[in-house]
Amino acid sequence: NAGVTQTPKFQVLKTGQSMTLQCAQDMNHEYMSWYRQDPGMGLRLIHYSVGAGITDQGEVPNGYNVSRSTTEDFPLRLLSAAPSQTSVYFCASRSGTGGLYEQYFGPGTRLTVT
Amino acid sequence: GQQLNQSPQSMFIQEGEDVSMNCTSSSIFNTWLWYKQDPGEGPVLLIALYKAGELTSNGRLTAQFGITRKDSFLNISASIPSDVGIYFCAGPNGSSNTGKLIFGQGTTLQVKP
Numbered sequence: 574n575a576g577v578t579q580t581p582k583f584q585v586l587k588t589g590q591s592m593t594l595q596c597a598q599d600m601n602h603e604y605m606s607w608y609r610q611d612p613g614m615g616l617r618l619i620h621y622s623v624g625a626g627i628t629d630q631g632e633v634p635n636g637y638n639v640s641r642s643t644t645e646d647f648p649l650r651l652l653s654a655a656p657s658q659t660s661v662y663f664c665a666s667r668s669g670t671g672g673l674y675e676q677y678f679g680p681g682t683r684l685t686v687t
Numbered sequence: 688g689q690q691l692n693q694s695p696q697s698m699f700i701q702e703g704e705d706v707s708m709n710c711t712s713s714s715i716f717n718t719w720l721w722y723k724q725d726p727g728e729g730p731v732l733l734i735a736l737y738k739a740g741e742l743t744s745n746g747r748l749t750a751q752f753g754i755t756r757k758d759s760f761l762n763i764s765a766s767i768p769s770d771v772g773i774y775f776c777a778g779p780n781g782s783s784n785t786g787k788l789i790f791g792q793g794t795t796l797q798v799k800p
Contacts, residue, residue, distance in 0.1 A: 615775060615790035616730070631787065663729050675720065676788065678729030
């Protein structure tokens with residue numbers, strides 16, 4: 574299993590541009606989440622999904638959209654990038670059984686908005 | 688809202704020393720998780736705790752679920768250079784069944800060979 578994969582690994586955007594961060598998992602996990610990590614602030618939840626077709630907002634959803642058309646994929650869309658969205662973005666997934674909160678993280682996408 | 692506070696924020700220690708860090712919450716948690724993040728990588732789960740008072744070990748790592756359910760501790764014995772990284776505590780965010788997590792701000796560990 575590849576686990577949780579994210580692309581791209583690095584991205585630079587200009588203010589106002591849009592882009593999609595990709596996330597895929599091959600573990601047949603029902604639950605997937607997106608977090609952002611900023612220095613000294615830990616990880617903060619952006620959006621999450623409890624299964625295909627179901628998404629909901631986390632702590633910091635503004636400026637981001639998600640959709641979940643398949644179990645495997647959970648893309649994160651930035652509609653109009655702003656410098657405040659410069660961050661490292663992590664996708665995570667977990668099984669619907671076993672440890673309820675034991676999430677597995679991807680390697681991250683480092684985004685800079687100029 | 689719920690908050691997790693980790694201390695210390697950073698530590699710089701000599702190889703071979705033991706390390707202690709803790710995490711406190713403003714509210715009761717039913718689960719505590721400890722993650723480690725290597726430089727340039729995503730967090731990796733180290734230990735999960737599900738019961739107040741529980742003490743769990745994973746190699747040189749030992750974590751405890753505080754009896755008040757408002758704190759947790761992580762100890763690393765005989766540190767080695769590959770212990771370098773950021774250690775996060777995490778717990779459930781709210782009472783829903785969605786697996787949403789809230790994270791502490793992290794403890795950065797540096798180990799001098």
